[in-house]
Amino acid sequence: MNGEKPLPLIDPSPEAYRAHIRELEARVEEAEETLAAIRRGDFDAVVIEGPNRERLVYTLDTADRPYRALIEQMQEGAFTLDASGVILYCNKRMAEMLGVPQERLIGQHLNTFAGEPTCLMRFVRGAEDEPVREEIVLREANGALRAAYLTLSLFERSNDVPLLCGILTDLTEQKRHVRALAEADDRLQAEAQERERVEEALRQSQKLEAVGQLTGGVAHDFNNLLTVIKSSTDFLKRPNLPEERRLRYVEAISDTIDRAAKLTGQLLAFARRQALKPEVFEIGGALKSVAEMLDSVTGARITIETKLPEKPCYIRADLSQFETALINIAVNARDAMSGEGVLTLHLVGGQPMPRIRGHAGSESAFAAVSIADTGAGIPPDVLPRVFEPFFTTKEIGKGTGLGLSQVFGFAKQSGGDVDVSSELGRGSMFTLYLPQVDAPAEHRAAAVVDEEFDESGGLCILVVEDNVEVGRFATQILEDLGYSTVLAANAEDALAELETIPFRFDAVFSDVVMPGMGGIELAKRLRVSHPDLPVILTSGYSHVLAQEGVHDFELVQKPYSVDQLSRVLREAVRRQRPR
Numbered sequence: 001m002n003g004e005k006p007l008p009l010i011d012p013s014p015e016a017y018r019a020h021i022r023e024l025e026a027r028v029e030e031a032e033e034t035l036a037a038i039r040r041g042d043f044d045a046v047v048i049e050g051p052n053r054e055r056l057v058y059t060l061d062t063a064d065r066p067y068r069a070l071i072e073q074m075q076e077g078a079f080t081l082d083a084s085g086v087i088l089y090c091n092k093r094m095a096e097m098l099g100v101p102q103e104r105l106i107g108q109h110l111n112t113f114a115g116e117p118t119c120l121m122r123f124v125r126g127a128e129d130e131p132v133r134e135e136i137v138l139r140e141a142n143g144a145l146r147a148a149y150l151t152l153s154l155f156e157r158s159n160d161v162p163l164l165c166g167i168l169t170d171l172t173e174q175k176r177h178v179r180a181l182a183e184a185d186d187r188l189q190a191e192a193q194e195r196e197r198v199e200e201a202l203r204q205s206q207k208l209e210a211v212g213q214l215t216g217g218v219a220h221d222f223n224n225l226l227t228v229i230k231s232s233t234d235f236l237k238r239p240n241l242p243e244e245r246r247l248r249y250v251e252a253i254s255d256t257i258d259r260a261a262k263l264t265g266q267l268l269a270f271a272r273r274q275a276l277k278p279e280v281f282e283i284g285g286a287l288k289s290v291a292e293m294l295d296s297v298t299g300a301r302i303t304i305e306t307k308l309p310e311k312p313c314y315i316r317a318d319l320s321q322f323e324t325a326l327i328n329i330a331v332n333a334r335d336a337m338s339g340e341g342v343l344t345l346h347l348v349g350g351q352p353m354p355r356i357r358g359h360a361g362s363e364s365a366f367a368a369v370s371i372a373d374t375g376a377g378i379p380p381d382v383l384p385r386v387f388e389p390f391f392t393t394k395e396i397g398k399g400t401g402l403g404l405s406q407v408f409g410f411a412k413q414s415g416g417d418v419d420v421s422s423e424l425g426r427g428s429m430f431t432l433y434l435p436q437v438d439a440p441a442e443h444r445a446a447a448v449v450d451e452e453f454d455e456s457g458g459l460c461i462l463v464v465e466d467n468v469e470v471g472r473f474a475t476q477i478l479e480d481l482g483y484s485t486v487l488a489a490n491a492e493d494a495l496a497e498l499e500t501i502p503f504r505f506d507a508v509f510s511d512v513v514m515p516g517m518g519g520i521e522l523a524k525r526l527r528v529s530h531p532d533l534p535v536i537l538t539s540g541y542s543h544v545l546a547q548e549g550v551h552d553f554e555l556v557q558k559p560y561s562v563d564q565l566s567r568v569l570r571e572a573v574r575r576q577r578p579r
Contacts, residue, residue, distance in 0.1 A: 071091050072091050072092050074091060074093055075093060076093060076167050076168060076169050076170075077090065077091065077093045077094030077095075077097050077098075077148075077167065077168035077169075077170075078090065078091040078093070078094060078165070078166070078167055078168075079091070079094050079105075079110075079165070079166050079168070080155060080163060080164065080165045080166075081110060081124065081152075081163070081164040081165075081166065082162075082163060082164075083124075083162045083163075083164070084109075085109050085110045085111060085124045086107060086108070086109055086110070087105050087106060087107065087108055087109070087110055088106070088163070089106065090102060090105045090106070094168060097138065097140075097146060097148070097168060097170055098113050098138065098140055098141060099140040099141040099142055099144075100113075100141050110124070113138050113139055113140070113141075114136065114137075114138065114139065115136070115137030115138060115139050115145055123136075123150065123152055124152065124164065130153075131151065131152065131153035131154075132150065132151070132152040132153070133149070133150070133151050134149075134150050135147065135148070135149050135150070135171070136148055136149075136150045138168070146170065146171075146172055147170075147171040147172060147174075147175050148168045148169060148170055148171055149168070149169040149171055150166060150167075150168055151166060151167040151169075152164055152165075152166040153165060153166075202406075222260065225256050225259060225260045228252055228253070228256045229253050229256050229257070232249040232250075232252045232253045232256075233249075233253070235249050236249050236250070257559060261557075261559050278316050278317055278318055278414070279316065279317075279318070279319060280314055280315070280316045280437055280439075280440045281314065281315070281317075281319055282312045282313065282314055282439075283313050283314065283315050283322075283347060283367050283369065283434070284308045284309065284312060284313055284347055285312075286319060286322060286323070287306065287308065287326075287345055287347055287369065288306055288308065290322075290323050290326045290327070290345075291304050291306045291345050293323075293327070294326075294327070294330045294343070301339055301340040301341075302334060302337060302339065302340060302341055302342070302343055303341075303342045303343070304343050304345070305342060305343070305344045305345070306344075306345045306346075307344065307345070307346040307347065308347050309347060309348065309349055311349065312439065313347060313349035313350075313367050313436060314436065314437050314438065314439050314440070315367050315414075315434045315435065315436060315437060316414075316435070316437050317410075317414040317434055318410070318414075321406075321410045321413075321414075322410070324406060324410070325406060325407040325410045325411070325432065326345075326369075326371065328404060328406055328407055329371045329404070329407060329430050330343060330371065332404065333371065333373035333375060333428070334373075335375075336373055336375030336376055336377075336378075336427070336428065337373050337374060337375040337376075337427075338375070338376075341373060341374040341375060341427075342373070342374050343371065343372070343373050343374075344370075344371070344372045344373075345369070345370075345371055346369070346370045346371075346372070347367065347368070347369050347370075348367075348368045348370075349365070349367050349368075349436055350365045350366075350436065351365070351366050351367070351368040351433070352364070352365075352366065353366045353416065353417060353433040354419070356417045356418075356419045356433075357384075357419075359417065364435065364436075365435075365436040366416060366433045366434060366435055366436055367433075367434050367435075367436045368431055368432070368433055369431065369432040369434070370429055370430065370431040370432075371429065371430050371431075372427060372428070372429040372430075373427045373428055373429075374426075374427045375427050375428065376424070376425065376427075377422045377423050377424040377425055377426055377427055377428055378420070378422040378424075378428050379424065383420065383422060386404050386420060387404050387405055387407070387408040387418070387420075388405065407430070407432070411432055411433070411434065414434050414435070415434070415435045416432065416433040416434040416435055417433050418430060418431065418432050418433070419431045419433070458484075459482075459483050459484070459506040459507070459569075459573060460483070460484045460485070460486065460504055460505050460506055461478050461483050461484070461485050461486075461505065461506065461507050461508070461509055461569065462485075462486050462488060462494055462497060462498070462505045462507070462508045462509070463475050463478070463485055463486065463487050463488070463509050463510075464488045464490070464491060464493075464494045464508065464509070464510035464511060464514070464519065464522065465487065465488075465489070465510075465511045465514075466489055466490055466511065466514040466515060467511075468489075470511075471487050471489070472487070474509065475487050477562055477565065478509075478565075478569075480562075481562070481565075481566050483569070486504075486505070490514055490515065490516055490517070491510070491514060491516060491517035491518070491519070491521065491522040492516060492517060494508065494510070494522060495522070495525070498526075498529075498530065498533075502530070505533065506533075506534075506573050507533065507534045507535070507536060507569055507572055507573050508522075508523075508526060508533060508534070508535045508536070509536050509538065509565075509569070510522055510523065510535065510536070510537055510538070511537075511538055511539065512537050512538065512539035513539060519537050519538075519539070520537070520553070522535075523535040523537060523553050532576055533576070534554070534572035534573055534575070534576050535553055535554070536553070536554045536555075536556060536568055536569065536572055537553050537554065537555045537556070538555070538556045538557070538558055538560065539555070539557065539558060540557070540558040540559075554568060554572055556568055
């Protein structure tokens with residue numbers, strides 16, 4: 001063969017380039033034919049002249065050596081198979097993967113090392129038609145299983161007998177990483193659930209602490225209310241009581257009951273167990289309601305002052321958490337004033353939020369709720385730590401250090417922040433900044449007065465009440481209003497009454513909490529079986545209502561007035577009657 005000398009290219013024309021390319025292609029074809037001849041054994045060796053006229057000798061060993069070195073150094077297992085799956089060749093990496101010396105693998109069937117032999121043979125047979133790429137399981141010599149990715153394809157046909165070549169990629173590390181990620185994800189999920197549980201327990205402990213602060217004051221208020229009612233009833237029992245005084249005592253009882261019902265409602269709304277539930281509410285009204293509640297917390301020697309703007313101001317937050325935050329601040333203020341002083345609640349709407357503790361402020365509209373006291377103030381070295389959980393300057397057993405951390409968490413969770421300023425001997429002021437929102441759209445339809453439907457005579461009400469005394473009193477009220485009534489002691493009896501005479505009743509008035517089937521379940525059944533029959537529910541407090549709501553049924557809260565019950569019944573029946 002001639003030496004590999006570059007051909008001179010004198011003529012730069014396209015024809016000359018094409019001729020040069022044809023000559024190079026001919027040399028490549030000649031080299032490939034020579035290499036094939038060496039591999040077939042047609043020649044023992046080929047001698048060519050190198051670039052510097054040196055003699056280069058090519059044998060089968062020297063021709064295949066670079067390819068063998070490359071395959072042996074691969075990080076994947078490489079092998080060839082015959083059509084029956086017998087290993088004809090494998091590299092060092094495949095031997096390491098299977099735990100068998102390289103020379104002992106030659107001649108063994110690939111199924112020997114397969115976790116699923118039938119599946120592997122299906123891949124071998126399929127590779128004769130098209131390449132196979134599948135994840136498989138290998139069984140090492142010691143019985144251990146190893147995940148691998150198999151690539152198998154047709155290499156060539158010798159005398160019409162197919163030869164297959166394959167690559168095995170070890171997936172052990174990849175599987176280990178996947179398992180580690182899955183375990184890490186499981187741990188994160190478990191930690192998230194535990195964190196939610198701890199946060200919920202923390203919220204409840206904060207509420208219980210505040211409720212504990214309320215207990216003494218509430219007992220005092222209820223005893224005062226009961227004193228008014230008891231004294232009024234004693235006077236009403238006296239004979240020959242003037243009409244003017246009788247009316248005055250009746251009014252006192254009525255007003256006192258309203259105050260007691262309001263106080264009970266505040267306590268239930270504050271202390272009930274519920275998930276965070278952001279809602280849009282008018283913060284001025286909520287602040288005024290909390291100020292009334294704070295009278296029970298702070299004691300008679302602390303004056304509560306409330307300053308509210310003329311225009312309504314709305315925020316979107318969890319009302320229960322808002323009340324808890326104000327109670328927690330007020331309890332700290334009471335302790336700081338040693339039970340005597342002035343506590344001022346001040347609301348200003350449309351305020352920008354300033355920079356607080358290094359955090360950027362905002363020019364958006366915020367509702368600023370400040371609670372100021374005239375107490376001893378907070379020392380400068382303590383002031384930066386007041387929002388830390390479990391940090392307290394109170395004596396052991398006097399506080400947990402959770403109150404102000406709840407305030408901080410509530411403000412942040414609501415999209416705002418809380419600031420504090422204090423001067424020793426002059427008092428402290430905490431200011432909650434909560435994002436202000438637009439007033440909610442009014443969905444209340446204007447009350448339509450039906451002059452033609454103003455009589456209760458002829459209407460029959462099914463009263464469902466498990467408490468005998470309450471049931472009798474409710475039926476007596478309705479009968480005094482002109483209704484006819486039937487009393488059922490439970491939901492099952494009520495359903496039986498309805499089945500006996502289906503069209504007898506114009507409405508159902510049911511308690512929510514009853515043994516067996518409750519009022520909500522009864523109302524749901526009647527909505528299906530008697531869709532035209534109005535159902536009015538009543539309850540003093542129910543955990544079901546706190547968690548699920550009233551499911552669009554009319555609800556009359558206990559204690560209810562005669563006028564309230566009459567109006568709700570008339571309106572419910574009027575809506576159901578055809579026009």
